[in-house]
Amino acid sequence: MLLEERYQANRQIEPVQPARMPGPINQTKPVFKNYTRQKKLDRLMIYLMLVVLSILFILPFLWMVSTSIKTESQAISYPPTLWPAPFDFANYREVFELVPFLQFYSNTIVVTGLTVIGTVASSAVVAYAFARIKGRGRSVWFILLLCTMMLPPQVTMIPVYLIFTELGWVNTFLPLVVPAFLGNAFFIFLLRQFFRAIPKELEESAIIDGCSLFGIFWRIVVPLSKPALITVAILSFMGSWNDFLTPLIYLNDIDKYTLALGLQMFNGQQTMQWGPMMAASTMVIFPLVVLFFIAQKHFIQGIALSGIKG
Structure with a gap:
């Protein structure tokens, strides 16, 4: 009797249905749409x-x-x-009638061309030495080089002028050109960063093949560093082309003036010749615009890739 009652009681107990897990909430699509819309x-x-x-x-x-x-x-x-x-277009004709503008143009081309050559050559050699050649005190010398970037040019302006005066270089193009062949701290830093990103395996393979240190620099490093070298050339070109203070200090004769000094001749004491001034300024800035658009791709690559490896 007791077993029968337990059997009937078990039959009356309803089986517990397993709990259903809630289905996945499909919020991926709305969230993705919101993200895309916000982007x-x-x-x-x-x-x-x-x-x-x-x-x-x-x-x-x-x-x-x-x-x-x-x-x-x-x-x-x-x-x-x-x-x-x-x-x-009479203003353009008046520019050549008022001042020897072609002479200013040729002077600027000579000074700028030599400055670009000297800056690129000297900065590249020094930067490669800091990037690859190991030696005692290399890091110390590099830190000292970076410290020179903190000195404003006005600090060394008078001592440098006295040196060039003793050398008899005043009223010549030498003070404008010779310092470029001594390197530039910023360009050395820029090229050093780019050179360090070049794989050392390429240079090691060249050494195995019997290539000298200068051969590695000239045949491997320089071709691979065209974007950085073009960037240095463009920045150096723009700095020399637009330089006003240095020619103002060292050049006295009008036939040695650069374009930056020549533009000031349109600024009279009483009146400003706006038409000829703007015409001359347009002709001065035109080579810079053309150069930048031609080398824009290499310029951007040189700036971007120089910071890949510190």
């Missing part, structure tokens, strides 16, 4: 900001070019107009 919005805002900044930066250049083809009355008219009507 597109951020990119759109960045592009809009870049467009606005580009317009702000290019507006002075456009104003300079438009003023160079305006008449004198249009250049000083109020309210100002960006688009001249009609075009007047």
